[in-house]
Amino acid sequence: MQTQEDLEPTVRIRELKKDRVNFVLGNVDLAFANSLRRVVMADIPTVAIDMVEIEVNTTVLPDEFIAHRLGMVPLNSSNCEEAIKYTRDCTCLAGCPYCSLMLHLNVACHDDNTMDVTSDHLDLVPFPTDPEQQNPEPGEELAQRGELFGQPVGKHEPGVPPVLICKIRKGQELKMKCTAKKGIAKEHAKWSPCSAVSFEYDPHNKLRHTTHWYEKSIKEEWPLSENALEEEPPREDEAFDFNAKPNKFYFEVETDGSLGPQEVVMRGLAELQTKLANLILGLKKQPDGEILANDPQVNGHVPAAEPSWAGGGQQSAWGAGASTGGWPTTSRGNASQWGSGSDGGATSGWARSGSDGGATSGWGSGSATAAATTTGWASPSRQTNGWNS
Amino acid sequence: MNAPARHELYVLEDGEKGVEVTEDTKIPNAATIKIVKQDHTLGNMLRAQLLSMPQVLFAGYKVPHPLHPYFLLKIQTDGTITPQAILEQACTKLIGTMAALETKFKREFSYKDVEGAVGGVGAGGVGGVGGPGADDPYGGGAGRWGRERDYLDF
Numbered sequence: 001m002q003t004q005e006d007l008e009p010t011v012r013i014r015e016l017k018k019d020r021v022n023f024v025l026g027n028v029d030l031a032f033a034n035s036l037r038r039v040v041m042a043d044i045p046t047v048a049i050d051m052v053e054i055e056v057n058t059t060v061l062p063d064e065f066i067a068h069r070l071g072m073v074p075l076n077s078s079n080c081e082e083a084i085k086y087t088r089d090c091t092c093l094a095g096c097p098y099c100s101l102m103l104h105l106n107v108a109c110h111d112d113n114t115m116d117v118t119s120d121h122l123d124l125v126p127f128p129t130d131p132e133q134q135n136p137e138p139g140e141e142l143a144q145r146g147e148l149f150g151q152p153v154g155k156h157e158p159g160v161p162p163v164l165i166c167k168i169r170k171g172q173e174l175k176m177k178c179t180a181k182k183g184i185a186k187e188h189a190k191w192s193p194c195s196a197v198s199f200e201y202d203p204h205n206k207l208r209h210t211t212h213w214y215e216k217s218i219k220e221e222w223p224l225s226e227n228a229l230e231e232e233p234p235r236e237d238e239a240f241d242f243n244a245k246p247n248k249f250y251f252e253v254e255t256d257g258s259l260g261p262q263e264v265v266m267r268g269l270a271e272l273q274t275k276l277a278n279l280i281l282g283l284k285k286q287p288d289g290e291i292l293a294n295d296p297q298v299n300g301h302v303p304a305a306e307p308s309w310a311g312g313g314q315q316s317a318w319g320a321g322a323s324t325g326g327w328p329t330t331s332r333g334n335a336s337q338w339g340s341g342s343d344g345g346a347t348s349g350w351a352r353s354g355s356d357g358g359a360t361s362g363w364g365s366g367s368a369t370a371a372a373t374t375t376g377w378a379s380p381s382r383q384t385n386g387w388n389s
Numbered sequence: 390m391n392a393p394a395r396h397e398l399y400v401l402e403d404g405e406k407g408v409e410v411t412e413d414t415k416i417p418n419a420a421t422i423k424i425v426k427q428d429h430t431l432g433n434m435l436r437a438q439l440l441s442m443p444q445v446l447f448a449g450y451k452v453p454h455p456l457h458p459y460f461l462l463k464i465q466t467d468g469t470i471t472p473q474a475i476l477e478q479a480c481t482k483l484i485g486t487m488a489a490l491e492t493k494f495k496r497e498f499s500y501k502d503v504e505g506a507v508g509g510v511g512a513g514g515v516g517g518v519g520g521p522g523a524d525d526p527y528g529g530g531a532g533r534w535g536r537e538r539d540y541l542d543f
Contacts, residue, residue, distance in 0.1 A: 008489055008493075009486055009489055009490045009493065010493065011490060011493045011494055011497055012497065013497040013498065013500075013501055016498070016501040023497070025490075028486065028490075029434075029437045029438070029441070030437070031433045031434045031436065031437035031438075032434055032437065032438075032483070032486065034433065034434075035430045035431070035433065035434040038429070038430040039430055042430075043430070088396060088400070184399070186395070186398055186399050187395040187396055187398075188395070262498045265494055266491065266494060266495070269487050269490060269491045269494070270491075272430075272434075272483075272487055273484050273487050273488070275427065275430070275431050276431070276480040276483055276484050276487075277480075277484065278407060279407070279408060279424065279427075279431070279435075279476075279480050280477055280480045280481070281407075282406065282407035282408030282424075283408055283410070283473055283476060283477050284477075285406075285408075
């Protein structure tokens, strides 16, 4: 475990196509690889049609049937993170250009032949703005959008067949306004950027994480996957190593076209980091919240402590790393950036009398309170002392 | 009709705390940490990372009920460090691993781009607009921090 953890993770892309990437991940934990799989499937935002206002539907399909089909049409969502807001985060009352997209579908058949209504008939139109409602906070979202943002995937692109929505005959008509919104696949699978993610490890089943049912012979009845070529087949006389850990993970991320495979993977990693960062933040914030609740006297410190979160200490270590073009490439370097901040901060906060500057002031004042009220949660040394003595 | 909004499964409500630490009263150096609006994605990864650290005597997680969007993480350490601190270290380590992986991915993707295996993607919307995400995943990093803080910032 240790040796595996200490090694740098490796990645090798075996195939990169327009809509898919096949790669091998090495030197990471099974749980880590699985988290990456889960996050690319469920946590990456895209845009999809979420509300449909039906004006005319004289087709054979009922309204909700068509509305559901429209929701499943993949829309180009490149750079969704910056290009559009979540409606729940937006200050508007019922949709605005910063959190919604409008697509019109207006088709009628005047032919004797059956006509296909497809995703190519969806027209992206500028979102109608309510003149009475002033647009609050004109965001920079619009500038972040690519040319194709919000368009159905593959529209007017030669060689890409459109998505069939409905077939209509002479005299039938379909007219509707669709509102597309940003969301993630945890809310509805239509927001998933991936159509499939395949994930495999240990193709020879050396680790016995699975059991193969068979009649006569496992070898004959269970053909090996292509990934088996990457690993040594087990020898006949090889003893079962129950300490072995999987080390190579074979991924194939296949997208529906709303995001490119590269963006899906990179966003996935970024999303995981955000989750972890929020957890760290949550852990660090704990003392502040308790101080506020427990002791009105310390409230005086809070204005000083709060800006320091944003400006100095911890936060700036993070911020500096971010603005200067990223993380240190090694985990060691990274840990030192954070570690030095947190360890030094916490301990020095204890040593000081409390209201010193920097990120430690929250801790410092917290420690004073803790000492007074004997809650004693803030300090490592305090706790260990208590239990050891 | 009266189903709760789906986003309640993954968005912290106003004033809701993302993390709650309860120290164990009977076991030394042990704590149960409730992490709200997160699931196995984070829970299992943290558990595995914690178990790989020598100071940790016990680490485990559970999602008590599949309809309740939180998980509990139990940690016991050997006393040289508090459970909270070791959890923070675990997060930092994982972020480091991911950053390393991100660099590697970026390099691999750029090789493939050069080889022309991507076809027209580079010219199309995907590569072009994917740029901000791919070339500078941290450009928005600081901003994202700021924004995400709003959920917890009470």
